[in-house]
Amino acid sequence: MFFPSPSMKNKPEKIISRRARPAKAPLSVEAIVTAALEIMAREGLDGLGMRKIAAALDTGPASLYVYVDDLDSLLSLMLDRALLKVTVPAPSRGDWRKRLSIILFSYTKVLMSMRGLGQLTLTTVSTGPGAMRMLEAILALLREGGVGDDRAAWAADTLLLQFSAIAAEQDAHRHHAPIVIGSVKQALEALPAETYPNIHALWEKLLAGSPRVRIRWTLDVLINGALSTPGSESK
Amino acid sequence: MFFPSPSMKNKPEKIISRRARPAKAPLSVEAIVTAALEIMAREGLDGLGMRKIAAALDTGPASLYVYVDDLDSLLSLMLDRALLKVTVPAPSRGDWRKRLSIILFSYTKVLMSMRGLGQLTLTTVSTGPGAMRMLEAILALLREGGVGDDRAAWAADTLLLQFSAIAAEQDAHRHHAPIVIGSVKQALEALPAETYPNIHALWEKLLAGSPRVRIRWTLDVLINGALSTPGSESK
DNA sequence: ACCTGAACACCGTTCAAGT
DNA sequence: ACCTGAACACCGTTCAAGT
Numbered sequence: 278m279f280f281p282s283p284s285m286k287n288k289p290e291k292i293i294s295r296r297a298r299p300a301k302a303p304l305s306v307e308a309i310v311t312a313a314l315e316i317m318a319r320e321g322l323d324g325l326g327m328r329k330i331a332a333a334l335d336t337g338p339a340s341l342y343v344y345v346d347d348l349d350s351l352l353s354l355m356l357d358r359a360l361l362k363v364t365v366p367a368p369s370r371g372d373w374r375k376r377l378s379i380i381l382f383s384y385t386k387v388l389m390s391m392r393g394l395g396q397l398t399l400t401t402v403s404t405g406p407g408a409m410r411m412l413e414a415i416l417a418l419l420r421e422g423g424v425g426d427d428r429a430a431w432a433a434d435t436l437l438l439q440f441s442a443i444a445a446e447q448d449a450h451r452h453h454a455p456i457v458i459g460s461v462k463q464a465l466e467a468l469p470a471e472t473y474p475n476i477h478a479l480w481e482k483l484l485a486g487s488p489r490v491r492i493r494w495t496l497d498v499l500i501n502g503a504l505s506t507p508g509s510e511s512k
Numbered sequence: 513m514f515f516p517s518p519s520m521k522n523k524p525e526k527i528i529s530r531r532a533r534p535a536k537a538p539l540s541v542e543a544i545v546t547a548a549l550e551i552m553a554r555e556g557l558d559g560l561g562m563r564k565i566a567a568a569l570d571t572g573p574a575s576l577y578v579y580v581d582d583l584d585s586l587l588s589l590m591l592d593r594a595l596l597k598v599t600v601p602a603p604s605r606g607d608w609r610k611r612l613s614i615i616l617f618s619y620t621k622v623l624m625s626m627r628g629l630g631q632l633t634l635t636t637v638s639t640g641p642g643a644m645r646m647l648e649a650i651l652a653l654l655r656e657g658g659v660g661d662d663r664a665a666w667a668a669d670t671l672l673l674q675f676s677a678i679a680a681e682q683d684a685h686r687h688h689a690p691i692v693i694g695s696v697k698q699a700l701e702a703l704p705a706e707t708y709p710n711i712h713a714l715w716e717k718l719l720a721g722s723p724r725v726r727i728r729w730t731l732d733v734l735i736n737g738a739l740s741t742p743g744s745e746s747k
Numbered sequence: 748a749c750c751t752g753a754a755c756a757c758c759g760t761t762c763a764a765g766t
Numbered sequence: 767a768c769c770t771g772a773a774c775a776c777c778g779t780t781c782a783a784g785t
Contacts, residue, residue: 304769327759337770338759348759399634404699409708416710430717431729435674442673464639473644475651482665494666494741502737506729539750562778572751573778583778 304334306344310354314391317355321452322393322400327351349401356397357405362387365414373422378496380414381440385492388444395448398441412437424503432503439495447488539569541579545589549626552590556687557628557635562586584636591632592640597622600649608657613731615649616675620727623679630683633676647672659738667738674730682723 312333317325327348331338345351364383366376388394402408412433419429465480476483547568552560562583566573580586599618601611623629637643647668654664700715711718 326757328757337772339761339770339772340768342760343768402696404696409703409711413708413711416714420710426714427717427721428729430714431721431726432733434718435730435733438677439670439674442677461637461639468644473648475655476644476648479651479661479665482662483669486662486666491666494663495670497741498667498670498737499733500737501740502733502735505736505740506732561776563776572753574751574753574780575749577779578749 304336304340304344306354308334309341309344309351310358313351313355314358317393317397318391322396325393352397352401353403353405356394356401357403357407359387359391359394359397360384360403360405360407360411363407363411365410373418374500377415377418377422377500378493380411380418381436381496382492384411384437385440385444385488388441389447389488392448392452395441395445399445419503422500422504428503428506432499435503436496436499439499440492443488443492443495539571539575539579541589543569544576544579544586545593548586548590549593552628552632553626555627557631560628587632587636588638588640591629591636592638592642594622594626594629594632595619595638595640595642595646598642598646600645608653609735612650612653612657612735613728615646615653616671616731617727619646619672620675620679620723623676624682624686624723627683627687630676630680634680654738657735657739663738663741667734670738671731671734674734675727678723678727678730 309330313325313330316329316333320329327338327341330351331341334340341351345354364379366379368376370376370379388398415433415436416429419432420426424432462484465476465483468476468480470477544565548560548565551564551568555564562573562576565586566576569575576586580589599614601614603611605611605614623633650668650671651664654667655661659667697719700711700718703711703715705712
């Protein structure tokens with residue numbers, strides 16, 4: 278893949294055009310999104326850039342602009358591609374609450390499966406098919422569960438946000454973490470107990486908790502809260 | 513302020529050193545943070561940069577590194593400075609729930625009072641006195657309200673996150689919004705009712721709601737949820 | 748100790764020119 | 767229509783040299 282094909286051996290030129298390489302995949306939105314996701318998985322969101330994507334595709338940065346408006350819109354496309362992998366369970370899988378938790382567990386799992394994705398959800402919005410399929414399913418289940426329309430819309434928003442944040446946090450914990458997490462830990466640990474008695478008592482718990490347990494708890498809190506709190510319909 | 517002082521008029525050089533200007537405030541962390549906040553308030557978080565801050569302080573970018581480690585740490589300092597303005601009510605102001613809502617309303621108000629601040633909280637963590645003072649107060653109130661220790665830590669996290677996000681959203685709505693919000697609205701509006709019946713029915717509600725009403729509801733949901741959901745203590 | 752000019756190693760995006 | 771070299775207008779950060 279990295280050398281000119283045999284059929285070109287007898288060309289007289291010493292330098293063979295990159296375009297003449299064998300089976301060079303033509304550019305396309307899909308190819309660009311794929312390459313971008315690969316780079317983000319390897320180097321994180323900060324390591325991503327138009328120039329690096331172009332280099333991975335063996336072209337110049339300008340070429341990408343034929344297929345993509347700009348970096349922001351490319352980030353949206355990347356997010357949406359990832360969200361397509363979220364599981365939306367069939368009605369046979371259980372009642373609304375069970376199915377809602379399947380979606381949200383799957384959502385966090387997908388977000389945590391690739392470096393940078395957690396951070397990406399907190400920075401980017403997608404209105405593509407991946408995001409819309411998930412939103413549609415969540416709204417349907419909340420309504421099925423008897424959460425009023427006003428509350429359902431806000432609850433969906435709140436749920437997605439909360440789980441995005443948990444994923445982003447885990448993302449940070451696992452990757453460029455040592456610096457950031459370590460310093461937060463040190464800072465909390467060093468706080469004087471006299472001035473900050475409650476932080477002093479609880480700082481370990483602030484940073485603790487396996488994702489599984491935490492996700493479960495957060496889900497319960499939000500659903501219980503949304504069910505027991507009247508919405509603005511009663512205004 | 514923009515011209516050399518009269519006492520320097522008789523200097524022979526045509527070009528007068530910038531340093532010779534009158535009352536040029538010496539650099540300091542405080543001055544840098546102040547200048548940075550001013551720029552962010554005017555031009556948003558994206559408009560902020562070391563070079564622009566330096567220019568505002570009439571110096572070169574290299575000079576800032578005498579006082580500040582790098583851009584990230586400066587952003588932390590900016591956030592902390594802003595959080596110092598959050599109201600932490602005295603016990604006489606009411607029961608724990610009332611006081612908690614005062615803190616969180618004040619928090620969102622502060623975040624929404626300056627362009628870029630909402631986005632900043634979602635991107636940056638601070639362990640400075642502003643952030644710690646607020647966290648300490650929230651933890652104290654949750655414990656006072658009978659939320660168990662494990663749950664209190666997570667609840668504080670969840671509360672702060674949720675309100676940061678609401679502020680960031682309002683930030684976007686009010687400023688560089690027209691593009692982003694407008695396009696999300698258009699995208700949701702255009703979705704086919706057959707494939708996305710629930711989004712179709714609720715899309716207006718997803719984007720609606722005054723900050724006040726929404727904050728009130730979110731606060732109630734989270735507190736009610738945290739109170740009625742057992743923590744992992746019972747594990 | 749404090750400050751800084753200049754350079755280093757990058758960015759995203761545009762555009763005229765090529766095929 | 768698709769692609770691209772080169773340029774434009776920026777970045778954050780470092781460092782040797784000045785005071």
